[in-house]
Amino acid sequence: MAVQPEGTPCWADAMSSDLEGAESFYGEVLGWTFAQARSEFGDRTEAYADGRAVAAVVPPVPGQEGRSPWCLYFAAEDAVATAERIRAHGGEILTGPVRVVDLGSMCLARDPGGVVFGLWQAGTHEGFQAVAEPGAYTWAEIFTRDPATSDAFFSSVFSYRQRHMEDEEGDFRIYDLGERTVLGRMEMGEEFPPEVRPHINVYFGVGDCDEAVARAVGLGGELRFGPMTTPFGRFAAIGDPQGASFSVIDTGTTEGEMPELTDVS
Template identity: 65%
Template structure:
């Protein structure tokens, strides 16, 4: 798969204290297989769906053994320049741009509301080899308690973004960012009724599955928990899960849709 346009989600990984158990869980739930752990890069292990690289798992670095969380990386032509825009827009660069062999350059950041994400400047590793196929990444949403700050931040960091408002039944405040006319990221508001104060802002990743209910059953049978759903939608039948290590993610059967897709309108 070619290098993605600036600001497009291009890779995902997560740290797990028990990588072997994480591999077992995601192997069963998403059908992943795994490559050899890279000793050069701290045990970094790529996950594959039908032979295509779709994510990675890695042991935590010393002092980072906290609860696991998936990290979504956005494509950048120049990670250093993107890091500068992150700071100028009021965000925090947690990990300064770092060259990873000949694979590329990465950095980790947070938006002004605390949403954590990664930036990836591709080298030999261009990112996802499959998207929206069974077992592969297909969508993501940034969850924030301060939508105004998040809404201003991401288009400032990724100037290619255009902002749309989703016109859904029942109202709600949901935004979508597009690149070249295609949606790349959603924005949700964390309400106090749905998210306890101790839950930090985050990016929720969606992975495609051939059967949402079967994936939920496998996940709960392996110690995971259901946080929302399963539920039918115009985008597919989906459920949000927590793996046994605390990382949240959503599984979605994009072939099983119900209802009309809500309209998107421009936001000035």
């Protein structure tokens, strides 16, 4: 895939203290295969779906204890300039920007509401080689306890256009880049225990949601929500054996009418 416009989700990695266990779990649940870990890249191990790079598994890194186990990275044309915008709008830079040999430049940041995310300025590694298919990144949602702050921050940093959808379950918005929808934002209500930090929930595509859940639970994972069928697909939230949260979605199984969305001025 080509380099994506700034603000597009372009890569994801899972931080794990048991890399072998993580590879076994995600290999069975999502069908991933893995490259050999490379010490020059901090023992980062790249994951593949049908031979195409879709994510990575990395060991814990000092100074990154505040990040969620799964981290979503957004494309940046100039990571240094984007990091400056993050600071200017009340965010915090946790790591970088730092050059990763010829692969590109990365940065970890936190929004004013506590949501940790990454930036990736592409070099030879452009990001996801497949999206929106089984085993590949398909969708993501910001979960925040301070939606107004997160909305203002992300739209200022990445020039997102916002559309609003509200139902009886809470406040939800989607973020668009031009005419392309790239991200969702969900308010964390009282149903989220205080110990659950603001985060970005990453969805990976599967051919059958229920089968993926059964495999995950059988391997020591935890079903946290669902499965539930929506107009966007049948999905479930899962915790891996080390506690990292992610979701799986079968976009071919849908139910109900698409909701109406209202532009936010």
